Amino acid sequence: MKVWLIANDPRIGEMLEHSGLFAAVLHAVPGQPLSPDQGDCVVVSDKLLNSHEVVDLKACAPAAEIVYLLSNRDDHQELKRLQSLCAAHGVKFVPPKLTAEQVAGEIAMLCAGSDQRASRVIAGIGALPQIGLTSSLLLLGVKLGGMTGARIGILGLNGWNPGDAGLSYEGKYVDDIWGALQGRQLRPEELLRGMHHLTSSVYYLAGNRDLKKLYYYQPEGVSWLIQTAKQLFDVVLIDAGAYLDHALAAQSVYESDLLLVQLNQSQQAGDQWRRQRDQILRPVFANAEDKCVLLFNKMHEGPDVETAKQLSRQQGMPYIASLPYIPGFSRGEAERKLLERVHPGFGGELEKACRAVMQFYELPQAEPELRADKKKEAASWLRLSRWSRAERGVAAK
Template structure:
């Protein structure tokens, strides 16, 4: 990084060699104010004078990374992933990029997001603003991501001074079954997002407002054929549009991570919650593969997430929340008790758990999450509302035991 600063001090100009056939990539990189001339070529050429190289993986495969590093031994090099179809291939690319000190960029980034990553690595400063977007993700199907997100959104909407949107960006689950939903779906907006013709008026008409408070919802995809076909620019456009109209956005990101919907949800989220249960298939099975194969190679860290242990049951044969915290190397923010039959009963009755007789422990767990969002995103509370004060109970006793054990 000292090298980049030294180059900056010399002449304040970074010439970038963009190895790509996409003029859009060059145009985006030209928006970096400190960058002067950009050279774009569709192939590798040894004699091009430059101070950094951006390689489009759809144009030049990873097999040529050693050759590029040989030609440019001292330059910062960026490689944009493309068409990675299996774990072995990804591991090879990760290993090569590490060996040749090349920055690897996610294939699901927009052109502007690629520009931001290049800008950061070269100049060590972000040009993105702090947002008010919170992402909920799961270690496995059935972890309770949608249930948790919608209950948190409901509680949050009743205590902050502003509009709350639950954005169900889950290509596998529309999450429209908790309440009497009358809005449109992510899949209904697909064509307009793809063609860039979605208007603010059409978007707002598609979003459902629930009868109580300032709680809004756009349900996810219900077209099975579209599950893996939502595109990066579409999702980035949708998130940017809703940001203009809502004070806080909670994203239900589900548990599928190898697609543009997840990538944009992860990228946009200022705060990230990971929902898991005591089931080994999640925290021991599915999640480690996801983390090591998709999230970690692209710079993600376990500390990016705050852990929510859902459906907790105190049986001695099950993993404790401390076991799960250690296995995932994440701090536990809230422990959400198992409400048994109340879950499916509330769905059948079109009411939320927090409004249909849930235990005080369940309510307190939601309040803990809401408190963290209010403070973390700098939200304004209604004049007659204060941050929830946690009373002694099930969750507090568990945390007390942890502190004694580690003290």
């Protein structure tokens, strides 16, 4: 099988050649006569050929696989129109906001049928800001690490909120390593040193504090961060925040196997999620909706509010846990002891979510002795932390 490439980015052709999946990668220009054989693939960028020209190309070469590389647009309806046009004429497409390597991977899947391996990355998005997504993911990561003994990395890729409230955070932030990401120079050992230790096997990198940098993060740099984290950890959890219109969130969604959508019982949350789904998720990330599951938070009980099962049916999506509203959360956040406090009602629901993740990735449960050791270690770490704070308080006097 040969690939005919009509695109501006030479890196795509280089990566297709290095994949070894194609007999040849041939570069072409708009207007050049093509003679693809049965089963060949023609890859076209929408920056060089418009949709009408791509439809004409498919009509001239019906035996070839045509792949249309889409770029992002301000109007989500236009993007949906292009995707519908592709479906009508048997043209496959690659969504926008991807790195050159990811584009090459998508082409390989569409044309050569290459498998996409599980990435062991789970991204969480909130229907609304301040819905408790960061704290839920931190507690989920600590619980999952305790139940499995696996190394868990949590990345704060929320562009609008660093996610350090409630913690005595001692690590770096995403904006601290911005330069290393842009140059793809960040090394695994450097990332690990910059992360905050939640437990001996769970690490956290807080998100972006510099709002002016938000739209300067490039897909290549964010992808490099996620790939680096995958080298260090068995499972990577990502806090992508409540806004998906930047590279931090886009790469989080693309790289994930599961997308945890956090809702509460408010009408506003449900409405906002549907807007995100219809205007961003479906047009930009064509198949992302297939990997969405619900994670409810701040849930109340009573005859005047809907249950998790009712909300799940309304959204047409399964849910893995329903975390209750805990009044003491605000105090724990103010005291920066969010992970040290015991939250009644949380444990059972967190365990449900962890078991779902364990089943999905076939993670074994830790041996009882290992779990007991981790509990002792966590308890001693908390005692040491309190003793250190007390000593600092005495010294200050």
